[in-house]
Structure formats: structure tokens, C-alpha cells
Amino acid sequence: MITIKKPLILLIECDKIISKYLNQIFITQNFEIVIVTDVYAAIRKIIECSPDVIICNTVLNGYTGFQIYNLLENSILTTGIPFVLIMKEFNEVDIEMGLELGIDNFIFQPFYENRIIKKVNTILSKIDKHKALEVERFEKLFTHSPVAIAEICNNRIKRVNRAFRDLAGIKEFNANQYHLEDYFEMENNMLLKNSLQRCLKGLDSVCSVKGIQVKNSDVYVDLYMVQINKGVNSCALIQFVESEEINRIVSNGKNDWSISTYLQARKRMAITENEHIDLLTDREIQITTLSAKGYQIKEIADKLGISSRTVEKHRSNVMRKTGTSNIIEAINKVVDF
Known part of the structure; x- marks a missing residue:
């Protein structure tokens, strides 16, 4: 028997009457709901439960809804959870400010059950469509990108694209059998090893290391890694872009200007594709x-x-x-x- 996961609402509310009312609405409409009364409990629940939508009152324990959003911002942006603010009345200035901050939608008092459920369902529908589109786009990017990309899980290479195979000179690739050190000079590169481990263990969401040599070649690449999953099955995506300036220096034999000097000079270089x-x-x-x-x-x-x-x-x-x-x-x- 297939069990369909119910959408999970995280309600941040200290008013018992409002909590009870909204709890009854969502349970009746086949939602799960978790209620917390302070910001710190909300952060814990975001990590533990990964709710589908966060609903928060505009005033909570001396904080405004905007202040609460700011306190939760890192968790919200990282997880992509929509944030909905409960407001006592329609206020155009507050709504404009909230939208500029990044708040996704608003619920106004007095509450109307049909409007609340319709609004939440609309948000969830947009999320589902967006996720499906992003997955489709990513798969196309991964497969056809001219940039070498690899997916790493538990320190092993799970999959690579054609550009990676060309870069590393791979004829046949078997998933989960190889490590990065099989293709790149890492033995004496503690910066690279530490950065990768910090990212895989969830200490850093991104990391970058420049000037890594491809084994058995004179080619150097810049590495950029993004964490996509942490915990027992830690995973990350890594892209490799050829270090054009470094490769030019190496090919021209300019030994008077070392790679390490070059890297220090370029330490402020952007670490994303958007240079x-x-x-x-x-x-x-x-x-x-x-x-x-x-x-x-x-x-x-x-x-x-x-x-x-x-x-x-x-x-x-x-x-x-x-x-x-x-x-x-x-x-x-x-x-x-």
C-alpha cells in the first residue's frame, strides 16, 4: 500500500486561540501541522521536519513578523521553504516591505477557511511545478554542460558528465568506485582536502579551490563545490573550470612567477559561474x-x-x-x- 505524504505546516504562533483554530483547519483538510511558540524552536523544527510551508504571526513574543523572518532567513533560503505572514489587517506599506524582504504570501484576519487552504495549496502547487522544472533543467545542464561536473557521495564519485570524462581522460566510468584523487593531484593539497571535507560534513555550503592539477597532464582546473545533501549520505556537486591564466603560465614556462603567487594575487576572484x-x-x-x-x-x-x-x-x-x-x-x- 502506497502512503501519500501529507503536506507539513510549521505554525509559529503563541496565541492559543489562533493556534487551535488553524490547527483544526489544516488537520480537517488533510495537512500535518507542527506548532511552536518561539523562533529557536522554529529553527529546530525546520532542521528536524523540513516543513512544506511556514506560517507565522505578525507579532510574537515581542518580535515582529519581519524580524522573525530575518532570524529564520538562512534556514529559509537554504531549504527553500515558503514563508507566509499572518496580518491583522491589510497594510500596503507592510506588504510591500515584506515582499521586498522575501516573504512569499500573507494571510489576513478575520480568517476564512477556504481562502487559507486555497492560498496554501496554490503555494504548494507552485513549489511542485518549480521543483519538477528545476530537476529537468538540472539534468539537461549536467548532461550537456561544457563544464566538467561530478556528483560526489560519501567521498566517492557517483556520476560524471561527458565534459568531466574528456577532462580526466576517462574511457569507462563505474559509479561509486572512484575518488577525486584518482583523477586530480590531491596528495599534498591540504587546502583541497579540508575544503571538501568541510563541505561534505555540512560545515560549509560551498567551497572553492584554485589551481588543481589534472593527473598525468599539464592542465590545471579551478574547483567549485556545492553541498546538496548532508548527514549519513553526504553529497555534493563539483564543477571544474580550466584555470586559463595558470595553464598559460605553465605552458609558457614562466618559472619566475609561481602558481602560488598567482593564486594569492587572484584570491578575490568570484567562486561561482557568475564571475x-x-x-x-x-x-x-x-x-x-x-x-x-x-x-x-x-x-x-x-x-x-x-x-x-x-x-x-x-x-x-x-x-x-x-x-x-x-x-x-x-x-x-x-x-x-
């Missing part, structure tokens, strides 16, 4: 970081001693350079740097 992110100025990175923390344009201007128009101009430049259409998308590309 233009490295073109952001310190001020642009500063403003994007403050935006990620929930500060509004005027608050950022006051904090930095500049005009609101200047802040808007910097944010516009960030969106242009990162190829995004709004500040939330830009934050998702920049905040790790």
Missing part, C-alpha cells in the same frame, strides 16, 4: 548585505551616511551586474561573499 559578481564594489557589497539583513533603503542611507537615492543607485547597479530583476534575487547571488 561578474566579483565586479561589485565594496560599497555595493555592503549595501546588499544590509538589504539581506532586512534594512530598508532609508535605514541603509542613515546607517552609511549617504542619501537614499545613492542607495537606490547602488542597488540598481548590483541587480544589473548580477543579471537579476529585483534585490531579493541579487541577495541570493551575493550574500555568501
Whole structure:
């Protein structure tokens, strides 16, 4: 017999009457619901249960809903869980601010059961469609990308694409039988080993190491790894991009300028495919970081001693350079740097 998993709602609410009412609504409509009364319990439940939707009151134990979102932001962005805010009344300014922060939707009082369930089901439907589309896109990217990509699980290479085979000179590949050191010079590269282990163990979500030599060749590559699963079956995706400048130095025999010197000189290079992110100025990175923390344009201007128009101009430049259409998308590309 196939058991269908019920959608799980995480409700952050300290009002017992509201909790009881919403609990009854969701249980009746075949949802599971977990109720917590503070932010720290919410963080634990996000990790333990991986809820499908988070619903939070606009006021909780002295915190506003926006402050709670900021406290949960890292967990929410990492897991991609939609965040819905309960509001006592429609307020256009608060809604605009919430959408800019990244809040996905709003529920208004008084509650109407049909509207609440319809809104949550619409959110879940969009998530399902988005996940299916992302999986399809990823599989196409993995297979046809000109960039060498490998999937690592429990320190073994689970699968590779054609570009990886060409780079490593592989004729036949057997899943889960090889390690990275079978194809790359890693014996004396403690930076690479430590970075990989930190990422696989969940200490870092991403890592990058530059100037790794492909075995039995004069080719050097830059490695960029993203954690996709941690725990007992830890997994990560790794892409390898040829270090063009390093390879040129090696091929020209410029021994007077070592690879290590080159790497130090390029330590600020961006660690993602979007190399233009490295073109952001310190001020642009500063403003994007403050935006990620929930500060509004005027608050950022006051904090930095500049005009609101200047802040808007910097944010516009960030969106242009990162190829995004709004500040939330830009934050998702920049905040790790």
C-alpha cells in the first residue's frame, strides 16, 4: 500500500486561540501541522521536519513578523521553504516591505477557511511545478554542460558528465568506485582536502579551490563545490573550470612567477559561474548585505551616511551586474561573499 505524504505546516504562533483554530483547519483538510511558540524552536523544527510551508504571526513574543523572518532567513533560503505572514489587517506599506524582504504570501484576519487552504495549496502547487522544472533543467545542464561536473557521495564519485570524462581522460566510468584523487593531484593539497571535507560534513555550503592539477597532464582546473545533501549520505556537486591564466603560465614556462603567487594575487576572484559578481564594489557589497539583513533603503542611507537615492543607485547597479530583476534575487547571488 502506497502512503501519500501529507503536506507539513510549521505554525509559529503563541496565541492559543489562533493556534487551535488553524490547527483544526489544516488537520480537517488533510495537512500535518507542527506548532511552536518561539523562533529557536522554529529553527529546530525546520532542521528536524523540513516543513512544506511556514506560517507565522505578525507579532510574537515581542518580535515582529519581519524580524522573525530575518532570524529564520538562512534556514529559509537554504531549504527553500515558503514563508507566509499572518496580518491583522491589510497594510500596503507592510506588504510591500515584506515582499521586498522575501516573504512569499500573507494571510489576513478575520480568517476564512477556504481562502487559507486555497492560498496554501496554490503555494504548494507552485513549489511542485518549480521543483519538477528545476530537476529537468538540472539534468539537461549536467548532461550537456561544457563544464566538467561530478556528483560526489560519501567521498566517492557517483556520476560524471561527458565534459568531466574528456577532462580526466576517462574511457569507462563505474559509479561509486572512484575518488577525486584518482583523477586530480590531491596528495599534498591540504587546502583541497579540508575544503571538501568541510563541505561534505555540512560545515560549509560551498567551497572553492584554485589551481588543481589534472593527473598525468599539464592542465590545471579551478574547483567549485556545492553541498546538496548532508548527514549519513553526504553529497555534493563539483564543477571544474580550466584555470586559463595558470595553464598559460605553465605552458609558457614562466618559472619566475609561481602558481602560488598567482593564486594569492587572484584570491578575490568570484567562486561561482557568475564571475561578474566579483565586479561589485565594496560599497555595493555592503549595501546588499544590509538589504539581506532586512534594512530598508532609508535605514541603509542613515546607517552609511549617504542619501537614499545613492542607495537606490547602488542597488540598481548590483541587480544589473548580477543579471537579476529585483534585490531579493541579487541577495541570493551575493550574500555568501
